Amino acid sequence: MKILVSACLMGQNCKYNGGNNYNKKIEEISKRHEVITVCPEVIGGMTTPRRSCEIVNGEVINFDGESKDREFRLGAERCLQIARMNQIDLAILQSRSPSCGVNQIYDGTFTKTLIPGSGVFASLLKENGFKVVDLEDLDKEQL
Numbered sequence: 001m002k003i004l005v006s007a008c009l010m011g012q013n014c015k016y017n018g019g020n021n022y023n024k025k026i027e028e029i030s031k032r033h034e035v036i037t038v039c040p041e042v043i044g045g046m047t048t049p050r051r052s053c054e055i056v057n058g059e060v061i062n063f064d065g066e067s068k069d070r071e072f073r074l075g076a077e078r079c080l081q082i083a084r085m086n087q088i089d090l091a092i093l094q095s096r097s098p099s100c101g102v103n104q105i106y107d108g109t110f111t112k113t114l115i116p117g118s119g120v121f122a123s124l125l126k127e128n129g130f131k132v133v134d135l136e137d138l139d140k141e142q143l
């Protein structure tokens, strides 16, 4: 299987705070499958570290109130192309991210309030017919 994975899950320090979301299960999966890592925010031109972002009325805004929508959507488009070129079978993405979250995102108030919804990249993959799995649902997959 070819699996696209949020780069931070493989230990890359591309999180907004300069850290990562290393996950041992993802590393194990990478030994059995071909894994392609992407960070749509970095690929879209965001620096690391960066201010946290949330989706406010459909637009990506950072903690300082600046729009980062262009960068997020550019990164998502570029990563969609990577998914297409590699003909991935599946994407496994980090939970709750304004780019990668599949099941839930923060509500745009920067108060750590979660709502149902998907990040920009996860939405784009789904709209284009890719199977997208949130990290928190990984145990439901036979991989």
Ligand code: SF4
Binding pocket: 006, 007, 008, 009, 014, 015, 016, 038, 039, 040, 041, 042, 094, 097, 099, 100
């Ligand atoms: S955009 Fe995705 S891959 Fe990049 S740090 Fe955020 S959750 Fe990880």
